[in-house]
Amino acid sequence: xxxxxxxxxxxxxxxxxxxxxxxxxxxxxxxxxxxxxxxxxxxxxxxxxxxxxxxxxxxxxxxxxxxxxxxxxxxxxxxxxxxxxxxxxxxxxxxxxxxxxxxxxxxxxxxxxxxxxxxxxxxxxxxxxxxxxxxxxxxxxxxxxxxxxxxxxxxxxxxxxxxxxxxxxxxxxxxxxxxxxxxxxxxxxxxxxxxxxxxxxxxxxxxxxxxxxxxxxxxxxxxxxxxxxxxxxxxxxxxxxxxxxxxxxxxxxxxxxxxxxxxxxxxxxxxxxxxxxxxxxxxxxxxxxxxxxxxxxxxxxxxxxxxxxxxxxx
Amino acid sequence: xxxxxxxxxxxxxxxxxxxxxxxxxxxxxxxxxxxxxxxxxxxxxxxxxxxxxxxxxxxxxxxxxxxxxxxxxxxxxxxxxxxxxxxxxxxxxxxxxxxxxxxxxxxxxxxxxxxxxxxxxxxxxxxxxxxxxxxxxxxxxxxxxxxxxxxxxxxxxxxxxxxxxxxxxxxxxxxxxxxxxxxxxxxxxxxxxxxxxxxxxxxxxxxxxxxxxxxxxxxxxxxxxxxxxxxxxxxxxxxxxxxxxxxxxxxxxxxxxxxxxxxxxxxxxxxxxxxxxxxxxxxxxx
Numbered sequence: 001x002x003x004x005x006x007x008x009x010x011x012x013x014x015x016x017x018x019x020x021x022x023x024x025x026x027x028x029x030x031x032x033x034x035x036x037x038x039x040x041x042x043x044x045x046x047x048x049x050x051x052x053x054x055x056x057x058x059x060x061x062x063x064x065x066x067x068x069x070x071x072x073x074x075x076x077x078x079x080x081x082x083x084x085x086x087x088x089x090x091x092x093x094x095x096x097x098x099x100x101x102x103x104x105x106x107x108x109x110x111x112x113x114x115x116x117x118x119x120x121x122x123x124x125x126x127x128x129x130x131x132x133x134x135x136x137x138x139x140x141x142x143x144x145x146x147x148x149x150x151x152x153x154x155x156x157x158x159x160x161x162x163x164x165x166x167x168x169x170x171x172x173x174x175x176x177x178x179x180x181x182x183x184x185x186x187x188x189x190x191x192x193x194x195x196x197x198x199x200x201x202x203x204x205x206x207x208x209x210x211x212x213x214x215x216x217x218x219x220x221x222x223x224x225x226x227x228x229x230x231x232x233x234x235x236x237x238x239x240x241x242x243x244x245x246x247x248x249x250x251x252x253x254x255x256x257x258x259x260x261x262x263x264x265x266x267x268x269x270x271x272x273x274x275x276x277x278x279x280x281x282x283x284x285x286x287x288x289x290x291x292x293x294x295x296x297x298x299x300x301x302x303x304x305x306x307x308x309x310x311x312x313x314x
Numbered sequence: 315x316x317x318x319x320x321x322x323x324x325x326x327x328x329x330x331x332x333x334x335x336x337x338x339x340x341x342x343x344x345x346x347x348x349x350x351x352x353x354x355x356x357x358x359x360x361x362x363x364x365x366x367x368x369x370x371x372x373x374x375x376x377x378x379x380x381x382x383x384x385x386x387x388x389x390x391x392x393x394x395x396x397x398x399x400x401x402x403x404x405x406x407x408x409x410x411x412x413x414x415x416x417x418x419x420x421x422x423x424x425x426x427x428x429x430x431x432x433x434x435x436x437x438x439x440x441x442x443x444x445x446x447x448x449x450x451x452x453x454x455x456x457x458x459x460x461x462x463x464x465x466x467x468x469x470x471x472x473x474x475x476x477x478x479x480x481x482x483x484x485x486x487x488x489x490x491x492x493x494x495x496x497x498x499x500x501x502x503x504x505x506x507x508x509x510x511x512x513x514x515x516x517x518x519x520x521x522x523x524x525x526x527x528x529x530x531x532x533x534x535x536x537x538x539x540x541x542x543x544x545x546x547x548x549x550x551x552x553x554x555x556x557x558x559x560x561x562x563x564x565x566x567x568x569x570x571x572x573x574x575x576x577x578x579x580x581x582x583x584x585x586x587x588x589x590x591x592x593x594x595x596x597x598x599x600x
Contacts, residue, residue: 005510006386006415007451008479093387118544187532188579197355 039071042090046076054078056088082179083153087200097183097198099206104149105185106210107135107142109192109236114180131177134170136162142213143167145288154179190232194239196246204243205285211240213288217270218295225299227278230270237269247284249277316445318379318408318472320507320521321345323594325587326381327372327525328352330359334528336584337374340558345377347509347523348406351384354391367405379447380406383413383476383509394438401442408445410474411436411465416453418485425453433464440468447507450475450493458492466501473497478510478524486515522594527586531579536565537586540593545569557592559584 005013039046046069047055056064056078064086066078075089083101087094097105108114112135118127135146135158143160146169150158154176158169180186184193199207217228229251231237237254244251251271259266273281282296324345328334329352337343348368353360363371368378380401392400392412401409412435414428432451439446448470452458462473475493480486497504507521527537535542536550543550545565554562559581568582 005383005476005479006389006413006417007476008417008483008485009419010417011419012483013479092391118547181533188534191579 039076041076041088042092044088044093046071046088084198095198096200097195097203097207098153099202100149100152102199102203102206103210104146104153105180105183105195106207106212107146107149107214108133108180108185109194110211110214110231111136111142112146112186112214113189114177114186116174116177129174130172131174132170132172133176133180134168136166136168137214138166139289139291140167141290142288143169145213150176187236188233192231192233192236194236194243196239196243199243201247204247208240208243208247208285209287212285213292216287216289216292218287218292218299223275225275225278225295227273227281228270229272230268232266232268234269237271241271244273249281250274315440315469315471317503317505318345318377318445318447320472320505320523321591322521322596323591324379324507324521324523325525325527325591326510326523328528329363329372330356331528333532333580334525334583335372335374336580336587337376339580339584341584341587343374343376345379346372346374347379347381348372348404349381349383349525350400350404351388353404354384354388364400364403367403369405377407380404380409381474381509382410383449383474386415389413389415394435397435397439398442401444406444408447408472409439409442410447411439411449411470413449413476414451416451416457418453420453422453425457429457429461433461436461436465436468436470445472446470448473450489450506452489452492455488455492458489459496462493462496463500466496466504471501471503472505472507474507474509474523476510477508477515481511481515486511490517516594522590524590527590528583531583531586534569534579534582535586536568536582537589540590555585555589557585557588559588 043058045057047057049055049065053065053067054069054076055062056066064078069076069078075087077096078086078088079098080086080095083098083104085096085098087096112133114133116129116131118129120126121128135143137143137146147158150156150171154171154173156171156173156176158171160167160169162168183195183198185195187193194207196204212229215229215231217230219226219228229237229240231240234254241251241254251273254269254271257268257270259268278299282299286296287293321344324347325336325343326347326349329348353363368380369375372378382397389412397412411432414432416425416428429452432449436448448462448465450458450462450473452461465473473493475489477486480489493506497506505521506519507523508515508517509523511522511524526542530537530542534545536545536547537543538550538553538555545551546569551566552564554560554564556562560568568578568585
C-alpha cells in the first residue's frame with residue numbers, strides 16, 4: 001500500500017495514493033463543540049462532535065476528523081475511501097480493507113488479473129497505456145459478485161464479454177489498477193499476495209471467501225467431503241494457509257499434484273481443511289460459487305442428521 | 315566515524331520476499347541495504363531475523379547495511395532503546411541514523427521538531443560500535459544545512475539522501491545542492507548515497523540504492539540501460555542480453571520461462587539488478 005515516506009509534499013503523496021489531491025483538513029474546527037465522552041485507544045483519543053462525525057487526536061493535537069465512524073469495544077474504525085478504513089486501537093493505527101474490498105482482492109487473486117499494457121494507436125500516432133482489472137468465471141453468480149464489489153468499492157461497473165462458457169468482466173481504470181497494485185493483490189501472471197497487514201479478522205474471512213470461490217474445491221471423498229484450496233503459486237498459497245492459521249483453522253501442509261492441461265504439464269499446490277473444521281468453515285467463510293454452495297448444503301444436512309442437538313447450520 | 319565505501323550501486327532487498335535474494339543465484343554483491351520496516355511489519359520475519367542475525371537470516375556474507383527509512387506510522391513507534399535492541403539482535407554491519415518526516419507543505423514546527431529529533435538520534439547513535447550513515451533530510455534548505463552540519467561536526471562521513479519522493483516531485487535537485495553545499499566545504503571526503511531512486515539521476519561521486527530492479531521484475535518489467543520496459547516492448551523484445559541471468563536470451567524467451575516456483579521473476583530480478591549495476595557503473599548500454 002502506498003504509504004507516506006517522509007519527504008517532499010504531503011499533498012502529492014495523498015494524491016498519488018488515492019487521487020484525492022488533499023488530505024482531510026484537520027485544523028480549525030469552526031466552533032464545533034464536543035458531544036458525549038472521550039474514548040481512549042492507546043495514545044489516541046476519539047471525540048464525537050455535536051455537528052456529527054468524530055475527531056481523532058494524539059497528545060492533544062488533532063490528527064484527523066471524520067464524518068462517520070464505528071466504535072467497537074476494542075477499536076474504532078473510520079472509513080477513508082475506496083474501501084479502506086482507518087483502524088485505531090490500543091495497538092496503534094493501521095489502514096485496513098473493508099470486507100468488500102478484501103473479497104474483491106480474493107476474487108482477483110484467484111481468477112482475475114490486474115495489469116497494464118501498451119498498444120500503438122495508429123490514429124494518435126503514439127503508444128497508449130491500457131490499465132485493466134479483470135475477473136473471469138463460468139458462473140454468472142460470481143460475475144455478479146465481482147460487479148457488485150467493484151461498484152461498492154470503486155463505484156465502477158465492470159464491462160462484460162463472452163456470453164457462452166467463460167464470462168469475463170473488466171474495469172479499465174488507472175486508479176483501480178494502482179490501488180490494487182499497491183496492495184500486491186496480483187503480483188504476476190499466476191502470482192498473488194495477501195495484504196494480511198491490512199486485514200482484520202473480518203477482512204481475512206472475506207478475502208478467503210473470495211479466494212475460495214475462485215480457487216477452492218469441495219469434493220466427495222470416502223469419508224464424506226474434502227475441502228481443498230489450490231493454486232499454482234506456492235508462495236501465495238502458503239500465505240492463504242497462513243491466513244487460515246491466523247483465524248484458528250488447522251489446514252494441512254501444502255501438497256503438490258500434477259495436472260495436464262492441453263500440452264502443458266502444471267504443478268498444482270493444494271492444502272485441505274480438516275473434516276472437524278468443515279462446519280466452522282461453512283459458517284465463517286463459505287463460498288459464493290453455486291456448486292460449492294450446493295455441496296456445503298449437503299454437508300449441512302449431514303451435520304443436522306449427525307447432531308440432533310446442533311443442526312443450526314443455515 | 316568509519317566510511318562505508320559504497321559501490322556505485324548497492325541494491326536494496328526485500329527482506330520478506332526471497333526472490334530478491336539474488337546472491338543465491340550467483341550474483342556477486344558486496345553490499346546490500348536491508349530495510350528495517352519490512353521486518354517491523356512482519357512479525358514472523360522479525361522473529362527469525364532477530365534470533366539468527368541478518369547475515370544468517372539472509373544467507374548473505376557481504377556487508378549488510380540496515381536502512382531505517384520507513385513509513386511515518388512506524389517512525390513514531392520506535393525510540394532509542396528499541397532501535398538499539400533491534401540493532402543488537404539483527405547484527406548488521408552498518409546502520410542509518412533513524413528516519414524522520416519533513417514535509418514542505420506541513421507546518422514548519424513539525425519539520426523542525428523532526429529535524430531536531432534526527433540530530434538527537436545521530437548523537438545517540440555515536441554509542442554504537444558499527445559505522446553509522448547520516449541522513450540528509452529537511453523541508454527547507456536551512457533544515458538540510460543545519461542537520462547535515464551537525465552530523466558532519468559529530469564525525470559522520472557517509473550520508474544517505476532518501477530520494478524517491480523528492481525526485482518524483484521535482485525537489486531532488488534542491489536537496490542535493492543543499493547537501494553538496496555543506497559537504498564540499500566541510501567534509502570533502504564524504505560519500506553520498508541516493509536512496510530509493512529508481513530513475514537515472516546521475517551525479518558524479520554519488521552512489522545509488524533502490525529496490526526498483528525487484529519491484530519492476532515483480533511487475534514483469536525489464537530494465538535495459540537503466541530504463542524500464544514492458545517485456546514485449548518492440549524496442550527490446552528481440553534483443554539478446556549476455557548478462558549472468560539471461561545468458562544470451564531475449565526478453566521474449568525469458569517470458570516463456572514463466573512457470574512455477576517464481577523462477578521467472580528471480581531470473582528477471584537478477585537481470586534487472588545486473589543491468590542497473592552496469593548502467594550506474596558507467597556502461598550506458600547496461
